[in-house]
Amino acid sequence: MKSFVSRICEQIEEHHGSPPNYVEVQALIQRFVKNNPEADPESIDWVSYYDPRLEYSEILQRLREAYPQYRWEEGEAGERYDEERYFQELYDYLLTQARDLPEDLRLRLVRELAEELGLPAVEAKRIEERIVERPPERPRKEVVVDLMMLAKYPWLPEGKQFVSAFSFEEVDERVYQRACERVLEAAEKGMVSAKLEDPLTEVLSYPTAVAIASYVTDRWLINRLALAEGRRAEKLLMVDDPEVLEFAAGKVLKTIQYIGDEYDPLRGYGDYKLRFDEYLKITTSVGLEREPRWKLANRVVYRGYVALTLAEVARIVRAYVQIAIRNVASSAAQSRGRLPARIRDAAEGIRPRLGEIVSKLKREITAIPADMPPCMKLIQQRLIAGEDVSHFENFAIAAYLLNTGRSVEDVLTLFSHRSDFNERVARYQVEHIAGLRGSRTRYRPPSCGKMLSLGLCVEAGKHCPRDIRNPLDYRLPKREVSNIEGG
Ligand code: SF4
Incomplete structure (x- = not known):
């Protein structure tokens, strides 16, 4: 049984x-x-x-x-x-x-x-x-910061120190090639790969890629690189030894602690804890609080600390990397004139390809029908731009599109922008929402009240009819309809 x-x-x-x-x-x-x-x-x-x-x-x-x-x-x-x-x-x-x-x-x-x-x-x-009988503590591995470690996690303070011994003018051409590849991977797929066979190139190409994105001075590209590098960090940390994750988290999060004290009431809700103010600062900077499970109200908090599992610590580190890259790139962009000629040449070299990628995304975003409610429009834009979209938001947009005449294939095409897109799993879920599987019930999108409670209603419904209860009831205001009809 x-x-x-x-x-x-x-x-x-x-x-x-x-x-x-x-x-x-x-x-x-x-x-x-x-x-x-x-x-x-x-x-x-x-x-x-x-x-x-x-x-x-x-x-x-x-x-x-x-x-x-x-x-x-x-x-x-x-x-x-x-x-x-x-x-x-x-x-x-x-x-x-x-x-x-x-x-x-x-x-x-x-x-x-x-x-x-x-x-x-x-x-x-x-x-x-x-x-619960806790297993005896396992022997802990010693963490060695070597070149391979820095190739994986170049954003560690040790990585910054290491690269400060090199200058953008002197580094090998391979570093520039890999840096351009990092930027293009981020723009296209929202994910940067890990090429660890040449660790020196990998570590040096990280700040070079950030400098190239800063030179292009495009906020979308900077955010996209930050997101993609964050995802790379999280993916690598999740398959590394827990000691490495603890080490890395300890370097970048000021208040992270291992819950070793068996009398700590947070033990059992996660092996780590983070002070609530640092938790809030990081989660709200990257929009994580849009997911119900990250809202502080849904967390176990004791004496100012929030319990976190190992996977959640990796997710918080990912957010840290995102914020760090956005900050560095934004300040570098302000002094782009002082960036070396090699950075400028590399940025100009990839500009045409970047232009193609951005135009394709813009075309897809402008193709979103004008009569969609603002909340659904926003989720769709974020999906197309490859941003993080929660399970709840995926459910909401899929249910909305399927209930307004779009096919399962249309929804899958939209979901294919996700960096973690798995067609088999996505198809199963979308077909279930469409009522083609299981109970044969077609799900409706969540009510406006539910969307509002999760922070997904745009400007508290300011652009929608006053009595609207579900995004399916949304109709374009008359003024905007005549603008569209009049061209
Ligand atoms: S009021 Fe309803 S339809 Fe309008 S943005 Fe909010 S959740 Fe969406």
């Missing part, structure tokens, strides 16, 4: 892009098996009917309607499921069964339970301590 539930949970996570509530899925499957001992649980399409946005009772209702031939009542006497009992089941499950689960699932359980029951963080921590 356990492996069956785990497999279904993995499939649900792949399908919806976020992990399901393990206990909830298990409760549904157990309920089915108990009520229908002769039936095969494989005959139920759990993945399509489970929706993390729905309440347990709503999912159950969907299953009842889809499979009326099976019994779905609780217990032999058909006793009704109620919320209190469900929570009790969760609590019992947590205390008796969690030891057999992998650690990440155990911790997730505690967090979810605390949220559902409204338990304060310290209380939840106490429950966790009763069931």
